[in-house]
Structure formats: structure tokens, C-alpha cells
Amino acid sequence: MRVAFLGSAEFACPAFDALAGLTGVEIVGIVTQPDRPRGRCLERRPCDLKAHVGKRGIPVWTPERLSDPAALEPLRAATPDLMVVVAYGQILSLDALAIPRLGCVNLHASLLPRYRGAAPIQRAVEAGEEVTGVTTMFMNERMDAGDIIFQEPVAIGPDETAGELHDRLARIGAGLLARTVLAIAAGAAPRAPQNETQATFARKLRKEEGAMDWTLPARALRNRVRAFNPWPMCRCEAPVGSGRRLRVLRAEVVAGAGAPGEVLDADAGGPVVACGGDALRLAEVQPESGRPMPGGAYLLGRPLRPGDRLG
Numbered sequence: 001m002r003v004a005f006l007g008s009a010e011f012a013c014p015a016f017d018a019l020a021g022l023t024g025v026e027i028v029g030i031v032t033q034p035d036r037p038r039g040r041c042l043e044r045r046p047c048d049l050k051a052h053v054g055k056r057g058i059p060v061w062t063p064e065r066l067s068d069p070a071a072l073e074p075l076r077a078a079t080p081d082l083m084v085v086v087a088y089g090q091i092l093s094l095d096a097l098a099i100p101r102l103g104c105v106n107l108h109a110s111l112l113p114r115y116r117g118a119a120p121i122q123r124a125v126e127a128g129e130e131v132t133g134v135t136t137m138f139m140n141e142r143m144d145a146g147d148i149i150f151q152e153p154v155a156i157g158p159d160e161t162a163g164e165l166h167d168r169l170a171r172i173g174a175g176l177l178a179r180t181v182l183a184i185a186a187g188a189a190p191r192a193p194q195n196e197t198q199a200t201f202a203r204k205l206r207k208e209e210g211a212m213d214w215t216l217p218a219r220a221l222r223n224r225v226r227a228f229n230p231w232p233m234c235r236c237e238a239p240v241g242s243g244r245r246l247r248v249l250r251a252e253v254v255a256g257a258g259a260p261g262e263v264l265d266a267d268a269g270g271p272v273v274a275c276g277g278d279a280l281r282l283a284e285v286q287p288e289s290g291r292p293m294p295g296g297a298y299l300l301g302r303p304l305r306p307g308d309r310l311g
Helices: 012-020 048-053 069-078 120-126 162-185 218-227 295-300
Strands: 002-007 026-031 036-038 043-045 082-086 104-108 131-138 148-155 234-237 245-254 263-267 270-274 279-287
Touching: 002 012, 002 069, 012 026, 012 048, 012 082, 012 162, 026 048, 026 069, 082 162, 104 162, 120 131, 120 162, 120 218, 131 162, 148 162, 218 234, 218 245, 218 279, 263 295, 270 295, 279 295
Parallel strands: 002 026, 002 082, 082 104
Antiparallel strands: 036 043, 104 131, 131 148, 234 245, 245 279, 263 270, 270 279
8 A cells, every 4th residue: 555644743753653664555755844943043943753754765745835736746646545644734625635546544632523623632631531542534624524433542641741641642543543554455444424513622722821820720720730731831920039930840739728829838748829729739840941840849949938929
């Protein structure tokens, strides 16, 4: 089977490796995002997949917009039997979807039809879900709405961050994608329409969502701490003399009451801060321009006391 692989983000790397290792599958081309300015120096660098693939002798195409007719010509010339899309970052046009004779397959990091969209992992953690999963589907013109091929449920750990869950789902999804491609090659891939009445959407993350809203219940805020790690990271403003901006990497729900943002306790376990319901113990934090550290270690060199307020 001749396969064209479309992907960009780190999530796509294990999936690419899984397909590249399949007997009887030839990856005839890779479509990914163009090099873009990255880092503090804004140096142009390749996306995660392009850097991962390196020099393997496989053609790599980096169109700015795959919707442009000229961008589709290399794909057509490669005559793929199947196109596989994993965390690519662009919507495919009907012209693109029509290129491979066996269709286009997508790997998505949720149990569709729940959490369609850009941030399924983070939104599932933010919502306090205990189970998520990965889905392979035949693509159509609508976002994440195609017929389901295979699904695999995955339990979310009670303390698991979105970054940790991302890495697990990438590995599990790679195996599910390999199984999917082999089933399509054998003419044995099932397909089940999605139940539109159960569809939910996972909107894209915004940097400003990381601001700690102490008026929220502690459990909801703790889920945000987990969901927004490693990006955009939850953060708050500490009093003058305490290091100012403070990232919150891990937090625990504890009993407590006070004005939202009020420091209730400051012991070796880390600061305890009042929320809209109960309180949060800041178990791991990162001061501005500093390294991650336990909450108790943060207090050793910074005058944060009961009664102080975090912004």
C-alpha cells in the first residue's frame, strides 16, 4: 500500500514510526507545515514531525496552504492509495480528500464524537474526565465527523497532566493507526457513523486561559492546572517580594475557606490558597525566571504568609 502521511505536531511522530515499520506499506510522501520562527531568537525551525523524520529519503512537502490547487500536484503525482492525517493543523479540501483511491484516515485523541476539534486532550482533563481514548476514522469534509473505524478507551490518571496524557495517547494511537491501515489493506476495516447528538467540541487553547481564577471551585481550578500543563501553564501574581508571577505546575484540593486568592496557610507542604469552594495547596510551582520546585521550597526564600492575596 502506498501511503501519504500528513502531520506536523509531536503527536504525529509515533504514528509515523508505526506506519514506517509496517511490512507492505510504503510512505510515498510527507506533507507537513513550513519552517517557522521559534524560540526566543525567532530562528526558523522545522515542525516536530519534519525534525523527527530527518533525512530518510522520503519526499517532504511543506505548502503554506494545502487548499491551494498547486499544492496538491505533488500529492497527486505520488499516487497514494491512502492518505493518513495525524495532527497536521490544516483542514483538507474536498479536492485533497479525493486524491487517494482508498480515502483519507485520521487519528484523533478522543473517543469521538466527544471532543472534536483542536484541543481534545486538554479539554478532557479540564472537564475532569476519567476516561478518554483514541479514534481512527475515515475523513469527510466536516471536522472530525467521519465514520469511525477503531477506538481504544484510555483511563486518565487522577494526577495526570495533559502533557503526560498526550505522550501516552500518542503511543497508544500509533498502535491503533497501524492496526487501522492493515485492516484497510485487507479490505476488512469497519466503519460506523458518528452519533451527532453526542458530539462535543474542544476549542483551541488560548494563552490568557492560564490566569488563575480563584473564584472557581478548587477542583475545577486543579483540573485547569493539570489541563494547561505544559501550555499555557496556570499562573498567578504573588505579592511584592515573593517573586511576582508564579506558575502553578501541580496542585491539591484541601479543605479551607476564605476570600478567593487568600493565602490560608504557608507550611512545608506549600501555600494553601482559598478558592470559590474549598482551597488549593500549591504542591509544585515555578517562580518567574526560576526553576520548578516544591511549594514548600518556594516558601523558604519568599515572604508569603497567611492573609496575603494572590492575584
